[in-house]
Amino acid sequence: MESESKNLLELHDIEAGYGRAALVLRGLSVVVPPSSVVCLVGPNGAGKSTVLKVASGMLVPRSGSIRIDGRDVTGDGPQRMLQNGLAHVLQGHSVFREMTVGENVMLGAFTVSDEKVVRERVEFVQNLFPIVGERWKQLAGLLSGGQQKQVEFARSLMVSPKVVLLDEPSMGLDPKTTAKVFEQVARMRDAGTAVLLVEQNARRALETADIGCVLDLGRVHISGPAAELLADPTLADLYLGGQPSSGTDASTRS
Numbered sequence: 001m002e003s004e005s006k007n008l009l010e011l012h013d014i015e016a017g018y019g020r021a022a023l024v025l026r027g028l029s030v031v032v033p034p035s036s037v038v039c040l041v042g043p044n045g046a047g048k049s050t051v052l053k054v055a056s057g058m059l060v061p062r063s064g065s066i067r068i069d070g071r072d073v074t075g076d077g078p079q080r081m082l083q084n085g086l087a088h089v090l091q092g093h094s095v096f097r098e099m100t101v102g103e104n105v106m107l108g109a110f111t112v113s114d115e116k117v118v119r120e121r122v123e124f125v126q127n128l129f130p131i132v133g134e135r136w137k138q139l140a141g142l143l144s145g146g147q148q149k150q151v152e153f154a155r156s157l158m159v160s161p162k163v164v165l166l167d168e169p170s171m172g173l174d175p176k177t178t179a180k181v182f183e184q185v186a187r188m189r190d191a192g193t194a195v196l197l198v199e200q201n202a203r204r205a206l207e208t209a210d211i212g213c214v215l216d217l218g219r220v221h222i223s224g225p226a227a228e229l230l231a232d233p234t235l236a237d238l239y240l241g242g243q244p245s246s247g248t249d250a251s252t253r254s
């Protein structure tokens with residue numbers, strides 16, 4: 001079913017859980033507009049990663065609906081969701097260390113049969129993430145953690161997704177590398193790919209995001225412009241580890 005929508009991705013009133021265990025998502029709704037970074041924050045176990053699993057078709061919701069560009073895709077599995085335009089970059093490191101950077105990136109193109117399109121996309125990701133081009137023929141395992149993350153981002157872009165789903169991209173990275181990873185998230189957005197992001201490092205993620213959604217008890221508790229969430233002292237105390245110390249500009253964007 002088609003509907004008029006300005007959003008690339010809409011999750012509406014989603015209920016989802018694992019097996020017979022209690023529901024994790026209990027009426028969750030989230031939208032991702034074009035050219036935006038939407039960030040999900042909230043306490044451990046709130047269901048943030050579960051939202052990404054529902055969006056990428058890894059977990060079929062018990063009720064609610066999923067729309068991509070206004071088209072109802074509820075019930076589609078992972079392969080269909082990839083074809084629908086959703087690419088999922090999983091938590092942790094997923095590069096194949098014994099393969100070259102180029103081979104890792106090309107894995108993302110396995111559904112693309114037109115060689116000219118593949119060449120154009122390789123050029124696109126190499127421009128967006130120069131390290132990917134510079135290290136194309138080297139083993140991915142020789143790259144640093146932050147560089148490997150860029151390989152994962154590049155691989156996800158090879159299907160030219162409408163929305164990239166990023167689960168904890170800063171996991172295991174030091175603060176300086178984390179800052180760079182968020183610069184690259186912003187670069188993906190600026191190059192036209194919307195991002196739905198889950199991040200423990202909530203303050204840093206909201207500094208890059210356009211829209212923030214605070215999850216609690218399986219639904220969106222509060223959502224709005226990320227800068228407004230960052231400026232709200234109650235939210236900062238509850239979900240962002242307190243307010244920034246003086247001298248930190250919470251509204252800085254990369």
Ligand SMILES: Nc1ncnc2c1ncn2[C@@H]1O[C@H](COP(=O)(O)OP(=O)(O)OP(=O)(O)O)[C@@H](O)[C@H]1O
Pocket residue numbers: 018021024042043044045046047048049050051198200
């Ligand atoms: N594969 C699974 N099987 C059973 N339960 C799961 C599974 N994955 C997650 N859960 C449970 O679902 C709930 C939500 O987990 P989820 O990972 O979505 O939360 P989160 O907000 O991303 O938390 P965190 O920040 O700790 O990763 C938790 O209670 C978790 O134990």
